[in-house]
Amino acid sequence: MTNDPPDPRPNLVGVPPSRIANLIEPYVDRPFRARQVGQWIIDRNATGFAEMTNLTKELRDELGRRFRIADPEILEESASGDGSVKWLLRLTDGLTIEGVSMPVDGKLTMCLSSQTGCAVGCTFCVTGALGAGRNLTPDEIVGQYRVMLRQLKAPVERVNIVFMGMGEPLLNTTHLGAALETLYERVSPKRITVSTSGVLPGITWLAGLPRRPKLAVSLNAPDQERRQRLMPIARRYRLPELMAGLRGFPLERGRRITFEYVLISDLNDQVADAQAVAQLIRGIPAKVNVIPLNEDPQYFPEHRRPDDETVNRFAATLRDAGLTVTVRWSKGLDVDAACGQLKGRHQGRGSRKSEGVVDSS
Numbered sequence: 001m002t003n004d005p006p007d008p009r010p011n012l013v014g015v016p017p018s019r020i021a022n023l024i025e026p027y028v029d030r031p032f033r034a035r036q037v038g039q040w041i042i043d044r045n046a047t048g049f050a051e052m053t054n055l056t057k058e059l060r061d062e063l064g065r066r067f068r069i070a071d072p073e074i075l076e077e078s079a080s081g082d083g084s085v086k087w088l089l090r091l092t093d094g095l096t097i098e099g100v101s102m103p104v105d106g107k108l109t110m111c112l113s114s115q116t117g118c119a120v121g122c123t124f125c126v127t128g129a130l131g132a133g134r135n136l137t138p139d140e141i142v143g144q145y146r147v148m149l150r151q152l153k154a155p156v157e158r159v160n161i162v163f164m165g166m167g168e169p170l171l172n173t174t175h176l177g178a179a180l181e182t183l184y185e186r187v188s189p190k191r192i193t194v195s196t197s198g199v200l201p202g203i204t205w206l207a208g209l210p211r212r213p214k215l216a217v218s219l220n221a222p223d224q225e226r227r228q229r230l231m232p233i234a235r236r237y238r239l240p241e242l243m244a245g246l247r248g249f250p251l252e253r254g255r256r257i258t259f260e261y262v263l264i265s266d267l268n269d270q271v272a273d274a275q276a277v278a279q280l281i282r283g284i285p286a287k288v289n290v291i292p293l294n295e296d297p298q299y300f301p302e303h304r305r306p307d308d309e310t311v312n313r314f315a316a317t318l319r320d321a322g323l324t325v326t327v328r329w330s331k332g333l334d335v336d337a338a339c340g341q342l343k344g345r346h347q348g349r350g351s352r353k354s355e356g357v358v359d360s361s
């Protein structure tokens with residue numbers, strides 16, 4: 001962590017362009033300047049006002065005195081043989097988060113974090129084992145996207161975004177909402193997915209948005225008893241109520257809810273479990289992502305990854321029941337690509353450290 005005093009200038013990253021206008025209005029000569037500044041930041045990924053060559057030098061200097069354009073700092077970048085890249089990023093208060101990009105179906109999927117840790121405590125997740133963290137601010141959320149885009153030099157048309165990194169995004173709805181508004185300037189809501197462990201009030205919030213990203217829900221077990229064993233938050237948001245909430249979730253034409261299912265050997269990987277999943281989600285426009293566990297003997301030695309035959313049999317049973325199924329064979333196993341693993345390595349294996357309090361905004 002740096003001992004420098006915090007920079008008091010407001011960061012324009014993560015500020016929706018419509019609100020940039022309010023902030024910079026007193027300093028610009030023409031109203032359309034705000035639009036130009038917003039475009040430089042989100043469309044052209046500018047890292048400073050000096051790049052904004054369609055503004056006068058005086059205006060650039062004035063804006064630079066009053067505002068900043070700042071992203072998280074890259075601490076480590078690790079590329080895997082399968083094309084995935086993982087970053088450990090440092091925030092201004094010294095806390096760290098992870099971001100991952102993965103090639104999926106000919107596109108690049110950027111996996112963004114929403115918190116610096118996670119209080120949800122799923123028993124198969126390193127981030128959960130590391131403990132709770134604070135909510136990321138809109139600039140920290142959008143900043144991850146900007147950093148990755150720069151590093152990858154990827155055309156934005158090829159990019160999909162998933163909020164499936166560190167943290168539970170629907171426990172950070174205020175900042176997530178502002179970040180989405182900014183990201184929509186560049187990435188259509190159709191190409192953004194918010195993945196939740198099943199936080200019902202957050203799902204209700206999402207349902208009420210005028211422009212909604214896609215919804216993914218971590219299911220992981222077809223019954224309440226096993227689900228709450230794997231995901232303690234399921235005690236609070238129980239499976240029957242969650243499924244009722246999902247049945248009422250408004251879906252745009254052609255959209256489906258994605259159910260994520262981490263497959264763990266001898267725990268939730270049997271044919272009968274697949275049949276029960278199909279029964280549970282029957283009637284909901286859905287697809288299922290089957291994710292063989294990314295093992296971590298240090299943090300959860302009790303959980304094993306099923307063999308490939310079991311994984312394929314599970315997926316085939318779901319398909320036989322008429323569901324669309326994708327098996328997400330783990331990407332980036334050689335770069336600690338599962339949620340929290342890179343941070344865990346930096347923080348010291350086996351430590352279970354909390355970085356603050358989760359604000360359920």
Ligand code: SF4
Binds near residue numbers: 197
């Ligand atoms: S899987 Fe997601 S919700 Fe569960 S502990 Fe990990 S980061 Fe939190």
